[in-house]
Amino acid sequence: MSERADQIIAALRSGHDHLASLARGLGAADLTRRSGAAEWDVSQVLSHLGSGAEISLAALEGALDGTGTKGMDFNKSVWARWDAMSPGERAESFVPASEALVTRYESLDARTREDLRIDLGFLPMPVDVATAARMRLSEFTFHTWDIEVAFDPAAVLAPAATGPLFDQVAMLIGRVGRADAVEGPPVRLAVRTTAPERSFGLDLGDVVDLGDEPAEPDAVLSTPAEWWLRLATGRHAAAYTPASVTLTGGALTLNDLRRVFPGF
Template sequence: MTDVLSRIAALRASHDRLRTVAAPLTPEQVRGPGYPSEWSIAQVLSHLGSGAEINGLILDSGVEQTPAPEPEAFRAIWAVWDAKDPDAQAADALDSDARLVENVEALTAEQRENAVFPLWFGPADLATFVAMRLSEHAVHTWDVEVMLDPSATVLPEAVGTVLEYAKGLVGFAGKPGPAGRIHVTVTDPDAEYALVLGEKVALEPWDGGERTGELALPAEAFLRLLYGRLDPAHSPSVTATDVDLDALRATFPGF
């Protein structure tokens, strides 16, 4: 349960960071580009706001053990947010996000222990539910912050949890390419992985064995690589041996 509480605390910290970054934005800034080139900052915030409402439905379903919300409910939420003007998207996103975080924080110990949440990949416990939201939230908060501060990094408290959650995403996010098995060493937090490339992409704990290359970088930077956000302009020092970093970036174009 300690892990659940630490993840909830990280989700709160990510919300607080988003509010610090987004609340002072001017109308011109919210209409400016976000890191994803197809979205404005307002649209990034709208995505977080609508996501908070959708996760609120999933939270209620898991706690109350009622049927999972239907896709029509999600589409209705997206339609409402898409119809808002940019100023409302930016302001309302912070309020919607705050409500979700507060509702997660208000769960009793019994609810934290017993709730089962209907996520897109199947039933999950609260730790996984929070990790899913944190992975989206921390990365999209960076999408906003980096447009104001090119040196911005993903919230440190979120990095370990998001990397753990990302193990289940890389198979969907990674594009097929030449086969390889890269030994990845990350720091802060320290960990070692096997990044498996080819027709199917996977991220596994490092257990030794064959390798086609080695990659050493901060954990925060590796997280952004997997999420398609480690372009040359936003890369720290990376040690790559027999690894084409640009080719690796193309494997993970982002989502």
């Protein structure tokens, strides 16, 4: 378990260093550019990540010192403070807020990474360090893409994060997928990814579900793993889909799959 936490925390560090460097170079016009998150500009994505870092750090400190979660009133006060910042202040404040959280995770020794349980305030029970850090990594990685795609439509998810996030998306697939988005009989897809290489089945029936790769699939989706993750989270517009993504078999189209995964 500690090794899993180690990998995730290392991915958080590399992701933070990358986005911090990018944020420092953004000008006023860059910060108000529309991001990949349709309702937010770039500065608002940085605000979301910065406020989230403060709230996550408070939860981590509460677990370490035994005081527990600070509750929704604290969260609301953090969000309000970040919402009131100017775009430039959001970019400037994001860097130390994110750095503080990553540094605190890095400071945890092996035993703490294994044994600590963190109350995040919105789950039915406390979670281990690897789970809490992976939830932050997920938020951070997808929103980093939201920022980068504002300047480069060929942006991809951070390679260091793709592997750790694969299993998390698998656990969410039944909740984020809309089985009724495609008309007609149930469809069984074989999904084959690269970087990392994985193969599995995607069933579109009464529910959206993952399983073993079917022996006789109705269609085959071949894709970089990072685009599969973006597909599942709604970051899949044709303009952001690399040519290496292919769907063969004729049972459905990429646009059908996009409707199955509208994002959240």
